[in-house]
Amino acid sequence: MKNTIKVMFFAVALMFSAFTMAQSTVTGTVMDADLNSPLPSASVVEKGTSNGTTTDFDGNFTLTTQSNSGVIEISYVGYGKVSLPFSGNTNLGNVSIASENALEEIVIVGTGVIDLAEGRQTPIAVSTIRAKEIQEKIGSGDITTSLVNTPSVYVAGQSGGFGDSRIAVRGFEQDNTAFLLNGQPINGMEDGKMYWSNWSGMNDVANGIQIQRGLGSSKLAISSVGGTVNFVTKTTDKREGGFVKTTVGNNNYLKTTASYSTGLMENGFGVTALLTHWQGDGYNMGTFGEGQTYFLSFGYKPNETHNFNFLVTGAPQWHDQNFSKSISTYLEKGRKYNDNYGYLGNQYLTERRNFYHKPVANLNWDYTINDNMNLSTVLYASWGRGGGTGGRGNKTRTADGLINYNAIHASNNAIANGEGGYFAAGGGYVTRASMNLHSWYGLVTNLEVDLSENLTLNTGLDLRTYQGTHFRQVENFHGLTSWQENIRLVDQNNDHQTYGSFGTYKNVVVTEGYAANPWTATFNTVSEDQRIAWDYGETINYGGLFAQLEYANDNLSVFFQGAASNQSHQRTDRYQYADNELISQVEADTNADFVNPDTGESITDGTEAEKVSNFGYNVKAGAGYIINENNNVYVNAGYYSRQPYHDNIYLNFTNQVNPLTENEKIFGLEAGYGYSSPTFSANLNLYRTSWKDRVTTSSDTDGSDNLIFITNEGVEQLHSGVELDFTAKVMDKLRLKGFASMGNWEYVGNSRTTTRDEENNVLSFEEEDVDGGKVGDAAQFTAGLGFVYQVAERFSVDADYRYNDNLYADVGAIKENLELPSFDLMDLGLSYKMLLGESDNRSMSMRLNVNNVFDSVYISELSSANQVEAGDESFNGINVNNRGYFGLGRTWNFSVRYNF
Known part of the structure; x- marks a missing residue:
């Protein structure tokens, strides 16, 4: 009986040792392919197992795998899935994951002056509209119509003609909302107003729109009341x-x-x-x-x-x-x-x-x-x-x-x-x-x-x-x-x-x-x-x-x-x-x-x-x-x-x-x-x-x-x-x-x-x-x-x-x-x-x-x-x-x- 117990303990120890030796550590950073910004809370799972983790504020993750080699699957709500192989301890670096609303992969520049919410880790009230959704749903409307399915946004004036719409954020009219184009302020300097007929081409060239309601994350010396809208x-x-x-x-x-x-x-x-x-x-x-x-x-x-x-x-x-x-x-x-x-x-x-x-x-x-x-x-x-x-x-x-x-x-x-x-x-x-x-x-x-x-x-x-x-x-x-x-x-x-x-x-x-x-x-x-x-x-x-x-x-x-x-x-x-x-x-x-x-x-x-x-x-x-x-x-x-x-x-x-x-x-x-x-x-x-x-x-x-x-x-x-x-x-x-x-x-x-x-x-x-x-x-x-x-x-x-x-x-x-x-x-x-x-x-x-x-x-x-x-x-x-x-x-x- 004693010999049987010894054999069983030995076998368990051997298995545990083998399992431990088979483990690996996989690290990386998950990035939004459209906006070139970190994706917090993205799911990272070892394929074929329930072993997984989520990314932090900076999109970083560390996962201890159950095997020495295999495949890591990365996903996020509203995005596609990325599968990457690993072998041993692996640093996957920056992993770009594309939104299901993504257009072509682009080179983003000016990330320091384009004030997206991800540029600061402290959260804000924000909604992001991706390029594919803009392209698909606007049709003959103004760019403002891409924001109608977000909280506290109301679009009026569409019956005036092409480009005559107006947008209000949290009840404040658009002269009290800051609008930025790649970090460039575009509200009228005399009165703060926006005339969307001047920006009809935005439908074609926008890679993303992010509306930051309220205080927002903009670092500029601008004082918006309703919020900030960033056109990238x-x-x-x-x-x-x-x-x-x-x-x-x-x-x-x-x-x-x-x-x-x-x-x-x-x-x-x-x-x-x-x-x-x-x-x-x-x-x-x-x-x-x-x-x-x-x-x-x-x-x-x-x-x-x-x-x-x-x-x-x-x-x-x-x-x-x-x-x-x-x-x-x-x-x-x-x-x-x-x-x-x-x-x-x-x-x-x-x-x-x-x-x-x-x-x-x-x-x-x-x-x-x-x-x-x-x-x-x-x-x-x-x-x-x-x-x-x-x-x-x-x-x-x-x-x-x-x-x-x-x-x-x-x-x-x-x-x-x-x-x-x-x-x-x-x-x-x-x-x-x-x-x-x-x-x-x-x-x-x-x-x-x-x-x-x-x-x-x-x-x-x-x-x-x-x-x-x-x-x-x-x-x-x-x-x-x-x-x-x-x-x-x-x-x-x-x-x-x-x-x-x-x-x-x-x-x-x-x-x-x-x-x-x-x-x-x-x-x-x-x-x-x-x-x-x-x-x-x-x-x-x-x-x-x-x-x-x-x-x-x-x-x-x-x-x-x-x-x-x-x-x-x-x-x-x-x-x-x-x-x-x-x-x-x-x-x-x-x-x-x-x-x-x-x-x-x-x-x-x-x-x-x-x-x-x-x-x-x-x-x-x-x-x-x-x-x-x-x-x-x-x-x-x-x-x-x-x-x-x-x-x-x-x-x-x-x-x-x-x-x-x-x-x-x-x-x-x-x-x-x-x-x-x-x-x-x-x-x-x-x-x-x-x-x-x-x-x-x-x-x-x-x-x-x-x-x-x-x-x-x-x-x-x-x-x-x-x-x-x-x-x-x-x-x-x-x-x-x-x-x-x-x-x-x-x-x-x-x-x-x-x-x-x-x-x-x-x-x-x-x-x-x-x-x-x-x-x-x-x-x-x-x-x-x-x-x-x-x-x-x-x-x-x-x-x-x-x-x-x-x-x-x-x-x-x-x-x-x-x-x-x-x-x-x-x-x-x-x-x-x-x-x-x-x-x-x-x-x-x-x-x-x-x-x-x-x-x-x-x-x-x-x-x-x-x-x-x-x-x-x-x-x-x-x-x-x-x-x-x-x-x-x-x-x-x-x-x-x-x-x-």
Whole structure:
């Protein structure tokens, strides 16, 4: 018996010894192939066993295997699976795992200035949309539609025409959300606004979009209230190849795209080019559009230390526009009705056309100084040329409400010598174009230093200079030979009083104009003596410093971030102010000194306004903790002191400086919980954002022609809410995703309006209680559920359902806002990929989208808040006298793409 036990112990010991000798240690780092960033919580399993682990914050893993050789399988929810062999102790290095929504593998540059969430280990509220999903689902829509299935996001304005959508994040409009292109700020420098028609090419060149709600991870000296949206474009593809793609859709939509890349060649160079043309009639009447996209990227990687990439892209386009109308008008004439156009004989003409071309160029340089130090720099420029048209003069309409161009031409032809004019005896009508030109140059640079194994410092610069020019010109004379406008000037010493004693002494007669075409606008600008209505510009210079310090170990991450900036503004008005040349001319004509009739002081050149500078700053801090391999929590806080926009500094588009503007104050708190496993991941976020000290001021004159200032000192906006999003791999062929967000966005306190004289003495004060009034223009409750099901190999079907509720009219701060009816929408898609060779390099892909499958009728936005009173007609409980837009009905698009 004893011998038997000894043999058994010996056998067990031998087996254990053999097993121990067969074990190996496998290490590596799992990276997102699209965004070149670590993937935390990815699943790492020894094939054929249940032995596995997950990656940490940095995407790192260490796995002790049960055998000395075999295969490691790496997977992540929403990504493909990678299988790699190992033998003995093995370091797999960086393992790139491609999203199931991935496009071509690319070379990412500027990683230090492209502020993706993965660039900082402390978590934030974030959603990422991959290239394949952008390409497949947008169809003929704006790039904003790629974000509709994420929490706390609402997209409106789509009924206006191609590129006229608007996006709100956590209830804050897009001038209070920061938008970045490869680390380059792209919000308008004057007012923070975004015009998505200028970025129609983003659909074609975006490799990924990441929306960071709330405080975000941006290191720049920017102070966004709602969040930050990062657009990461293609750069230079690693492999040689290309594609050709054609898309057709409702209302004669047609789009063709071609792209080719040399790949990254042995000499370190690579070139990728893309060209697109699109056109369509638009969903509503009179909303035709046409445009192109070009993209050219040069990559050069001379060695492992340096990586360069230069790209230039642009999207010249024109589109005709639809404006909001009363609900009663839509009910009478149809939801697609638009009255901004008409016919001259059988020729279609529109009064409202947007046309613009905004080339963007940037040079990225990544410099690996040593193992612990990296420098990333982007030098960028953009040049905007274009504007929007409208009518000027006497307009007539047909019986059905369209513009009567036949009558207009007949009236213009009756004017003597064809010499029309605004406020002149000639009268008549022209189509004018309000032109907005700019030249914008900037530099963003970031130095990252690993101070120790756990401590990282980022510091950098954000420099920008912006020159804008704004004027009106004649776009179509409609048979006239000239157009005259009479201008009464003011000067810097007395901004708001004209010099009646000198009469009207500046007459502008124009005979030249250019068509509303983006390419024409790019290469042609009318001279100053051919401009009407206004002609002014601004110079804005911005300089910012930012720094971030982060400590992270296996379980804990803590960061502190700060930024400071100074912004200077100067306005120049070449139209309504008297310059020295004109003053001399007037003095010669009148044989009198040109003086202020009130003070007797000599009048000097008033074209250049006082220069104004403002200092701003922001601070952010947060911490994240990994409870275990599946659970993590975080908390972040931030305070912003944000400078006022340029358009709030100068009053009523004059050179008069607003003496009452001050920095806006934003304070944000957020906390979250995340769960992740190989088959299910979810994030829960809580937030509270307070926005104070907004000041808007206008000016006027009283009955005695004395200057007065009317100031709305604003009210506090308090936005709080909860957000949930999840993805689940139910089975190998079925993946679910969903989201829900519930916000409470309200005005706090009273709205205060103060009237002051030029000495800042209070003339009157009015206070209105708006406490608890609902913030409008975005649904405060949203929820959605989507799925992707693989019917067969390379054939899948997907659908997205979303519900919108607690949507209010966009009317500013009022106590009793008007709530719009809730609505839900369903989108459906089919995808099929056919291989034409042994790999995915040659394939044919087909995609069908049907949006708003059930053709739901809903009001997407209102710009008035008239309640239903006794005797009023209503539609779904809404007074039909309210103005706004119905949402788009059922639309569709189908695309075919050939990869080679």
